[in-house]
Amino acid sequence: MGEVPFKGIFDNLLGSGGSQRGGRSFGGISADDKLSIVEELEASGLGWFWATDRDGKVTYLSPLIAQAMGYKPADLIGHSFQNLFETDSGTGSSRSLSLKLSARKSFDNLAVRASAEDCDLSLKISGKPIFEGSDKFRGYRGSALDVTKERRSEEEAARLAKYDSLTGLSNRHRMAQRIDSTLNAFRAAKRNCAIMMLDLDRFKQVNDTLGHAAGDELLRQVSSRLQRVIDGGCEIGRLGGDEFQIMLPDMDDRGKLGEIAKKIIEMLSQPYSVEEGRASIGASVGIAIAPHDGVTREEVTRSADLALYAAKGGGRGQFRFYSTDLEFEANLRKRMEEDLRAAIDRGEFSLAYQPIVSSKGNKVLTLEAQYRWIDPHRGEVSPETFLPIAEGSRLIVQLGEWALKQACKEAMEWPNSLNIALGISSVQFTSDGFADKVVEALKESGLAPERLELQLNESVFLGDAGSADKTLSKLFKMGVRLTLDQFGAGFSSLSYLRRAPFSAIKIGEKFLLGTMFDDKPDTDLIKAIVSLAKAMGMETIANGVESMELLELVVGCGVAHIQGYVFSDALDKEALAKALSGDDWTLDPLVSGSQRASRRTVFRKIGLIHEDHYYEVTMRNLSRSGCMIEGLVDVPLDTQFVVDFGGGQLAVATAKRSSGDTQGLEFEQELVDDGAGGLCTRHRVSPYALASAGAPLEALPAGRYTGMPAAEVVQKSVPCFQLSDNAPQH
Known part of the structure; x- marks a missing residue:
């Protein structure tokens, strides 16, 4: 130099x-x-x-x-x-x-x-x-x-302004900017964009039991798992607390979105290891899609929020797509929660009992208690309607305690050979002193512990694992029988079987449900569950058996106990007393399940489009691959229709069965899970397509439009089909 x-x-x-x-x-x-x-x-x-x-x-x-x-x-x-x-x-x-x-x-x-x-x-x-x-x-x-x-400090300050300091994900401000810019660009290009809202279930329990340091570490692990599930072209953000948001550009396939949501729920529900111990949580997901469920960020985010609220209200650990029904549903839930609280205070609830029958000899071995609510204004309200609301509001703790005492008390009036089974909500199971409440109910009624069977689903393990194990141990030591309910409906079932002292496995109805055009369930899977149960010294119960064909199938698979409408509906106290008047109680199966129609039927008005005509008919039942409709007379086989379910949901279908005014339609593309136990189409008619046909996009707020309303179908010729007397009347 x-x-x-x-x-x-x-x-x-x-x-x-x-x-x-x-x-x-x-x-x-x-x-x-x-x-x-x-x-x-x-x-x-x-x-x-x-x-x-x-x-x-x-x-x-x-x-x-x-x-x-x-x-x-x-x-x-x-x-x-x-x-x-x-x-x-x-x-x-x-x-x-x-x-x-x-x-x-x-x-x-x-x-x-x-x-x-x-x-x-x-x-x-x-x-x-x-x-x-x-x-x-x-x-x-x-x-x-x-x-x-200095430059690094400035970059870090800029990063903190856009990213969450704990997880490294985008923060609320950046997510809002990214969604705004994406939706604005996609609106001009007529592209779709999905928004998911996520909320962690039972996260507060982790903070309360293990401390905030454990909660922070858990959130970091949640972030890492989300990044493994979501593709790189998507944006993941933490909005604060245990609330997350995901933007998925160019995504409107509800089948794929449902699979992503299920994978997220499954991944986030697996146990976490933190320094302070082991923790288990869950997740609920709400999904909305632009432009179907909103055009602006505010509209789409609000739609996703409503879907998330519905998912949490449905029992948590679920996903839901937004629909306009959720607006009404949210108000309905609020009113029903108030009515439930009053109904419990007024003593409007009772119990009915459905027999569980031995597959050998058809002897009734156990009666399962089921809630009955007769509301002065609504009439009889289905448990499927009010129980999720009771769980979401924690009213199930008070209601479940009453049911436990009442079931034990009424079982004392039965022969000693009959056991009593009662489904226990995870909210009730994890409430303070649950095992003590069981002891109290047995003591007050005088019922022998071995006659009481508590049915628990997998969600009881998703909270504090240590607390769950202690409660299960107390119940087992007092002699109460434990059954794992709805086996296979959740996640990691095998690990639960090894951890808990279950005496029986109840096979979930999902395994027993076929489709309209293929009624056979997954027999190989049922046989595998039976073999697993035998190897672990447990019995098996098949729930939801509704026909002779299904009964023969599950018995052939080796299932030990049967429950379903093929034998009996749930019986009230008076009907039960009459049935117990004899000695041994056996039931003969019915040729047709007594309640099959009410269980599998979906009475609902839908639209059918054929050529240039729009018909309103009644849909009697629905499966992934087809539906049964009533309302058109003498429809030839192989006639093709477009089925309008409303809300932009259109499905091409072909008549595969036809008798009088009833037709069985097979869909060209199978429907997908809507997250609420129902079905929906993969895709919807885009509002952009409607806008190009003359409807202004600004006039189509979140979801409030129909895919192919009758008024838009021009009647140019004589209708091919006549409406029957059973068709909906205008």
């Missing part, structure tokens, strides 16, 4: 008088001392220097700059200065380093970064052109200041 360039820089620092080593002094300080001061300044990092020749090649660079870039100072001599550094794009500077140097004018505090990929060095450089005489350019000399720490 030559002395002349450095001496020239030193001259600039001292002034126009120049410097000489040796005798000359400046203000009482020798030139050597002055030079030492500059060298110490370089070594401290408070000030660095650089110089180039007329061609922009480095003639001097402070040693610490070279070291920060991973080189020895001599290695950089002769390199192009502007190739070593580039203007820092994050500063908003409009002029590059090369333009500054080519202008041959002085400049100050230009922010640059080292060009090398593995070097994180930021400088603010100042430079002054050096001329020989008046116009002969000799190069640049200048100084540099290390601002790497």
